Amino acid sequence: MLFRGTIAIAILVISAANKSYADEVDVQFSGFASLTLSYTDDSDIGFASSYSNVNESGFSATRDSILGGQANISLAKNWDSVFQVVIQDHAFKSFDNFLELAFVRYRPTRHWAIRAGRLNSDLYLLSEYPYVGYAYLWVRPPHSYYSFANIAGNFDGVDVEYSKAINDGFLRLKLAYGSTTAKLQAYNDDFFIDFDNLTTFSATYSLDAWTMRFSLSKSDFGDYKLTSLDEYLAALNSIPQSIWPQAQKISNKFNTKGNSIEYAAFGLTYDHNNWLIQSEVGISESDWIVAPSVLSGYISAGYRVDNAIFYTGFTAAKHRHDVIKVNDPAFPPSTPEQFSVPIQQLAVASQSAVKVTNVHQHSINVGVKWQLSESIALKAQLDRFDIKPQGAGLWSLSNPSDVDEGHKVHILSLNASMVF
Secondary structure: HHHHHHHHHHHHHHHHHHHOOOOOOEEEEEEEEEEEEEEEOOOOEOOOOOOOEEOOOOOOOOOOOEEEEOOOOOOOOOOEHOOOOOOOOOOOOHHHHHHHEOOOOOOOOOOOEEEEEEEEEEOOOOOOOOOOOHHHOOOOOOHHHHHHHHHHHHHEEEEEEEEEEEEEEEEEEEEEEEEEEEEEEOOOEEEEEEEEEEEEEEEEEEEEOOEEEEEEEEEEEEEOOOOOHHHHHHHOOOOOOOOOOOOHHHHHHHHHOEEEEEEEEEEEEEOOOOOEEEEEEEEEEEEOOOOOEEEEEEEEEEEEEEEEEEEEEEEEEEEOOOOOOOOOOOOOOOOOOEEEHHHHHHHHHHHHHHHHEEEEEEEEEEEEEOOOOOOOOEEEEEEEEEEEEEEEEEOEEEHHHHOOOOEEEEEEEEEEEEEE
């Protein structure tokens, strides 16, 4: 509703600008694309660059390929607007899921800016260009750090920014409020989850070769849509507490009602002469077991040689809390099997379910980015992932019952990134 209202306001603003400042309206179009061929060598586990995209194993030309277009509209003095559409291999395909940005911006002074509409979250160093592969080293942003982040990479709401030059550097502060709906798929079923009362604060400071960013965020989990989860919660809630007291606790952990997520992150970039070094660390605290509390981070270093940058990096993500131990139900003597067996099966399924969302992995990569021209870059990258038992939460297991198995996965990627 907030987003639709903002679009209506934008239309009115554009209409008014066309009538009152017809000579000042200017529209500029730009685009970007990443064409990627990649191969993973473990057929038992599917890979996607983000939670929103289709998980695949083996060869793929779609999981990391992106086509984007953007319109920058100068409306009038101090007013402008931006619209951005990004086509990628989302599991749930709709125009709303491909619309990344659509906002109106007002600059009352050179230090202040106010935006309303669909905005980028500004929580990460790549928040302003996560899909413009030409702008960064890798074939894809570091998986352990960015794969979950992308589901709330934009939101519908408002933000206020203050920026000023300080001590030979540049400071930018931003406060934002809004909501968003992640549109995913789980087990071949649509999975929507609302993030309500999304509040973020970020501070970015650039000085010479250094850029630093600190950010905080909090959001309430709202309504969801997932038929299998509804059925699972209904089954848990129907079990008498005297037989399985833990059933209600597990139900509360899987239900979004009353649960929230908090996030804090720090990022640092050094870009000087031949060296390009970048690192980010993030920590989340969540009451909802489907989006667990995780500590994640990466460090990447690149060295320029003529038109090429050779790079390597390390990423890691780990669940911050112990896995819930599911207790066995306790049945009175002579309980009929037709009553006890389904409950026992539900307990076994519950133990698997609390494990499958866990995240525990690390990876290393090596690669090269070659600047073919001012608008085209070619990349080659090899990743090696070490996924621990009960740690495949960022992947898709072909058989969820294999959750206790570890995996070592290699991904070879060839990429062409361009802007136009």
